[in-house]
Amino acid sequence: MSSNTMTLYLQVWRQKNSNEAGAFSNYEVANVSPDMSFLEMLDMLNEDLARQGLDPIQYDHDCREGICGACGVVINGEPHGPGKQTTTCELHMRNFKNGDAIVIEPWRVKAFAVLKDLAVDRSAYDKIIQAGGFIKVNYGNAPEANSLPVGKDVADLAMDMAACIGCGACAAACKNASAMLFAAAKISHLALLPQGQVERKKRAANMIKAMDELGFGNCTNQGLCEDACPKGININAIARLNREYLDSILTCNF
Amino acid sequence: MSLSVIKAFRSSIFKKIWVALSGMFLCIFLLGHLAGNSMMIINPEMFNRYAHTLISNPFIYFAEAVIVFFFFLHIFWAIKTNVENWRARPISYHKRATKWDLQSLASATMPYTGALLLVFIVKHIIDFKYGPYYTISYEGVQMRNLYQLLLEYFGNIHNVIAYVIAMTLLSIHVLHGVWSAFQSIGINRSTLNTTFRRFSYLFSVIIVISYITFPVWCYIQGVK
Amino acid sequence: MSKIKQLDSNSPTGPIETAWDRHRFGLKLVNPANRRKLKVIVVGTGLAGGGSAGALAEMGYNVEAFTILDTPRRSHSIAAQGGVNAAKNYPNDNDSIWRLFYDTVKGGDFRSNEYSTYRLAQCANNIIDQATAQGVPFSREYGGTLSNRSFGGVQVSRTFYARGQTGQQLLLGVYQSLMKEVNRGKVKLHTRKEMLDLVMIDGKARGIITRDLVTGKLERHYGDAVILATGGFCKTYYLSTNAMASNGASQMRCYEKGAYMANPCFTQIHPTSLPVMGPFMSKQTLMSEALRNDGRIWVPKAKGDHRPPNDIPEDERDYFLERRYPSFGNLTPRDITSRAIKQAVDSGHGVGPTKVAVYLDFKDAIKRDGLTTIKEKYGNLFDMYTHIVDESPYKVPMRIYPTAHFTMGGLWVDYNLMSSIPGLFVGGEASYEYHGANRLGANSLMSATTDGCFVLPTTVSNYLGENFKTLAKIDDKHDEFEKAEKSVKDRITRLLNIKGSKTPNQFHKELGKVMFDYVGIERTEEKLKHAIEEITKIKQLYHKDLLLSGDDAMNIELERALRVEDSINLGLLMARDALERKESCGAHYRMDFVDDEGEAQRDDENFCHVAAWEYQGQSEVPLRHIEQLKFNNIALTKRSYK
Structure with a gap:
């Protein structure tokens, strides 16, 4: 814990709504404690803005412990800011120095329209899931859980893939604004487990079709997504997706 | 929902599969070209005879067509991919954190190294395939003296430098390209990732060293 | 004459092990052909909301699901780390449904309904089966079977977990099933929409007024039943382990429309x-x-x-x-x-x-x-x-x-999870059900999933079956919708026009401080009376000195201001409930009701009941109704951990 406070110079993207053009505004924030989280620093700025009668900066946030995936802004060119495997809410101001200039931008992905300031519309991710990211099993009496053994290594790997929080950092970081890591994580999660086998081929085909139609870019295997992923999902997932998809298209019966 | 397989062949994933498969073919071509070129160091006659055998064989037209086809495939899908990618981010970031390691640099510059290489290849074909036609006879058989052309061409230090630059670009291009191809066709996985990375480094180093050797060697021959 | 009511939980009677099955058999059904003529509104898309929306859609009902977040996958169920309990007895350590039931009732310090809690323990096993079938990657043993751990001090290993992200994985399972129904067209998903009022027609819950958090537009949504599954209200304390959106505003909207608020003073303070x-x-x-x-x-x-x-x-x-x-x-x-x-x-x-x-x-x-x-x-x-x-x-x-x-308290519901307003069902942390005065670790995912996936689909169907012929055909032009929308609009205008000097966040922090210091871990009559005074002052000041920047379109401050206003009223109710519960039980520890050793002293003679508060007006003292609790299966004993 440190008691030295900092003054920071922020350059924040302000945009009234998705129809109007945006621009950067400059703000000076004083008395920033190193123990603050990045969002708490923005809260403090918003309180200042409110007192000056100015429009508060809109940003998404909820759990503030890195699991809900709601928050996410690009900080000095890095989605979720500096530091490995952190979300914006987990980023603490001790990562910055007194007098630092910080550029804060929203996710810049055509498929994620800016709603206002730093808040973007990520419903495109829901649409990818909607296209097949599920197992079609109805509520009711499911079979006894232990009747279907799953090897520990497979379950663990599926869990690695299922850890995705859908924050959108992968697409934001990608040079091509591609959602491939997101799609790969969900397709991998379900393709690895025995429960996901029945719809495996259709799932990969349908989810990729949806993803392509939503206006995301194409993957060029650069790996910026895995660097930005707060849950450490690896681009080996994308290789798995590629073979899942290849298998799906070449051997499908539909 | 019915799915069209033909449409799937144009999907984001197939785009990179096409680039990967054609890229792999072109890498194999590079190795073949390398083997042929290395004959110039062993023996000028062997080199000229090899070239003669190649171009006098009617099969060459088919082979050339195949190579052109794969080049076209590679370039077509690469351009299409990149145009779509630029469109996927209409407003670019004001500030972008850049990583300066070789791997990242190689992957980030693929469209640029690719475009420069295309210019190079066109020039390469004009300079050699359609370049000055010297002849030479071995045991009564008259053939093109490509060896002489090489010595003359690389006698000019500017051409040597241009080739060294082009081959460096090529090695950077394949450094990402080779690993990326394994990733794109889906055979990469955590247990093989390091192997594929190393393989692409190795391939890239072999390409750059060997292909640079030729112009330098020719230049030295001329000086002697 | 006293207006205080003795509430009936409509619990079954007789042997507890077969109670839910017997009760279910007695419930009304709706013909599959008629289900497509009915529409259910579900507010909240966590385990309880998302689960019931998905399950009802699978059955053939039309569902409209609402979340204030940008996608259902972020609801606060996601944050539960530890796991979910179920008495599968896989580790063979003598666990049973009865033991899970017993632990939950005893852990809740005998302030929950026996029949409901038994049903919870019964359904828990289904959760594990269901989640596994949905592809939830629970942790496994090397042999491929599910792994268990001991959690929260219980003496058996009955907690199933997916690393430290069990809530996330269960929620993603429910979310994926929900998206499956969205894809099928049975669920209409409304994201970034906040419920700001409940609309009642002929005394029944028939719809809601929402505010689109992007455009600020007020919208009317009507249906044949409303399910409220909007989670707990720990943000009343300002500081909590909960997400920023975990507020009690939606419950307060329903409370002010006549739904009873049960045991609001029972708040778990996590150590x-x-x-x-x-x-x-x-x-x-x-x-x-x-x-x-x-x-x-x-x-x-x-x-x-x-x-x-x-x-x-x-x-x-x-x-x-x-x-x-x-x-x-x-x-x-x-x-x-x-x-x-x-x-x-x-x-x-x-x-x-x-x-x-x-x-x-x-x-x-x-x-x-x-x-x-x-x-x-x-x-x-x-x-x-x-x-x-x-x-x-x-x-x-x-x-x-x-x-x-965690807030054990919430809107009062009967055994069918229906509140005191007919047609308004409440599930998950939003209701008071199951946990009594204290919740055991890994029991919250269990209760939210049980409500959403197994109980609500059955009991909401029963309500719709009972009322199928009598539910009036309505649309959003109905007078009640007009009235409700106008009152919401007036409320927003009023807040925007106060133009005082303190931001919603400042008020919220002040409220939180009073709540934690005086309605927190240790309570006394004096402290609680002080709290009521202080919160009343905050409330008065809020209406005079609120500073709200921005307009009525997308506005992070306006969202806060509306929720804080409800939180202040809720805080007041929590303090009032704590004051009236003159005993110590579970998380409600009154320093003025302790035994000789300073340990909590329960008063089963006078307080073995659920307190359900009925709204009487903004400045009136609410009525405290009572649901008497009976313990026929587990003897009322002192909870001792000495």
């Missing part, structure tokens, strides 16, 4: 959260309870000891939990632990820069099991701690302090 780092703090991160399996909690024996923890010798440390509760030691239930920690701090033994924390020390565990083992078990939690506090728990003890974590 192991990170301490407050400064006035800017917006939330406190939870450190999993699992840490208490190996960590030892202590404070220096001397008051105001400023030495660094590692310089304090063993004999000058007070391992107060081990001293006071020798048989449970560091594994005492949450309420007891929280209280002991607060007492240690209040008596001047607190540690750290703020002196409002105690140590959770792993030195002995590292010595015993080795660094590698501890790293394997708690590595990610230690990393998280280091990240936030900038100290390594491998080298210096963690500093922890209790904070608000």
Whole structure:
């Protein structure tokens, strides 16, 4: 814990709504404690803005412990800011120095329209899931859980893939604004487990079709997504997706 | 929902599969070209005879067509991919954190190294395939003296430098390209990732060293 | 004549093991051809909301699901770390449905309904089967079977888990099933829409008014039944382990329309959260309870000891939990632990820069099991701690302090999960059901999923079946919709036009401070009366001095202002309920109702009931109705962990 406070110079993207053009505004924030989280620093700025009668900066946030995936802004060119495997809410101001200039931008992905300031519309991710990211099993009496053994290594790997929080950092970081890591994580999660086998081929085909139609870019295997992923999902997932998809298209019966 | 397989062949994933498969073919071509070129160091006659055998064989037209086809495939899908990618981010970031390691640099510059290489290849074909036609006879058989052309061409230090630059670009291009191809066709996985990375480094180093050797060697021959 | 009612929970009677089956058989059904003519509105898309929306859609009903977040996948169910309980008895350690039922009732200090709680314990097994079928990657043994661990001090291993992200994985399972129904066109999903009023027609819940958080537009949505599954309201305390959106505004909207609020004073204060780092703090991160399996909690024996923890010798440390509760030691239930920690701090033994924390020390565990083992078990939690506090728990003890974590109270519902308003159903943490005065670890995912996936689909169908012929055909032009929308509009205009000097966040912080200090871990009549006075002052000032920037379109401050207004009213109700419950039970610890040893003293003669509050007007004192609790299956005993 440190008691030295900092003054920071922020350059924040302000945009009234998705129809109007945006621009950067400059703000000076004083008395920033190193123990603050990045969002708490923005809260403090918003309180200042409110007192000056100015429009508060809109940003998404909820759990503030890195699991809900709601928050996410690009900080000095890095989605979720500096530091490995952190979300914006987990980023603490001790990562910055007194007098630092910080550029804060929203996710810049055509498929994620800016709603206002730093808040973007990520419903495109829901649409990818909607296209097949599920197992079609109805509520009711499911079979006894232990009747279907799953090897520990497979379950663990599926869990690695299922850890995705859908924050959108992968697409934001990608040079091509591609959602491939997101799609790969969900397709991998379900393709690895025995429960996901029945719809495996259709799932990969349908989810990729949806993803392509939503206006995301194409993957060029650069790996910026895995660097930005707060849950450490690896681009080996994308290789798995590629073979899942290849298998799906070449051997499908539909 | 019915799915069209033909449409799937144009999907984001197939785009990179096409680039990967054609890229792999072109890498194999590079190795073949390398083997042929290395004959110039062993023996000028062997080199000229090899070239003669190649171009006098009617099969060459088919082979050339195949190579052109794969080049076209590679370039077509690469351009299409990149145009779509630029469109996927209409407003670019004001500030972008850049990583300066070789791997990242190689992957980030693929469209640029690719475009420069295309210019190079066109020039390469004009300079050699359609370049000055010297002849030479071995045991009564008259053939093109490509060896002489090489010595003359690389006698000019500017051409040597241009080739060294082009081959460096090529090695950077394949450094990402080779690993990326394994990733794109889906055979990469955590247990093989390091192997594929190393393989692409190795391939890239072999390409750059060997292909640079030729112009330098020719230049030295001329000086002697 | 007294207006106080004795509420009937409509619980079944007779043998408890078969009660739910017998009850279900008696419930009305709706013909599949008629289901497509009916529409259910579901507010909230967590495990309870998302589960019931998906399940009802699968059955053939039309569903409209609402969330204030940008996607259903972020609902706060996601944050549960530890796991979900079920009495599968896979580890063969003599667990049973009865034991899970018994533990839950006893853990809740006998303030929950026996029949409902038994049903919860029964349904828990289905959750595991269902989630597994949905592809939830639970942790597994090498042989491929599901893995269990012991959690929250229970003596059997019945907790199923997916690493430290069980809530996330269960929610993603439910979310994916919901998206499946969205794709099928049976669920219409409304994201970034906040419910701001309940619309009642002919005394029945028939719709809601929502505000589109992007455009600010008010919208009317009508249906044949409304399910409220909007989670708990720990944000009333401002600081809590909960997400920023975990407020009680939607419950308060329904409460002001006549739904009863049950046991609002029962708030679980979780013992192991990170301490407050400064006035800017917006939330406190939870450190999993699992840490208490190996960590030892202590404070220096001397008051105001400023030495660094590692310089304090063993004999000058007070391992107060081990001293006071020798048989449970560091594994005492949450309420007891929280209280002991607060007492240690209040008596001047607190540690750290703020002196409002105690140590959770792993030195002995590292010595015993080795660094590698501890790293394997708690590595990610230690990393998280280091990240936030900038100290390594491998080298210096963690500093922890209790904070608000779960609200056992909520809208009153009967055995069918229907509130006192016909057609308004409440599930998950939004209702008061199951947990009595204290919730056991890994029981919250269990209750939310049970409500959403197994109970609500059945009981909502029963309501629709009963009322199919009598539910009037309505649309959103109905007078009640006009009236409700106008009142919401007026409320927003009123808040925007106060133009005072204090931001919603400042008011919220003030409210939170009063709530934690006076309606927190230790309560007295005096403190509670003081709290009511203070909150009333905050309420008055709020209407005079609120500063709201921005307009009525997308506006993060306006969202806050609306929720804080409801939180203030809710805080008042919580204090009032705590004042009237003149006993100590579970998380509700009244210092003026203790036994000779200072331990909680329950009053089963006068308070073995659920208190359900009925709204009487903004400045009127609400009515306190009663649902008497009967314990025929488990004997009322004193909850002792000595």
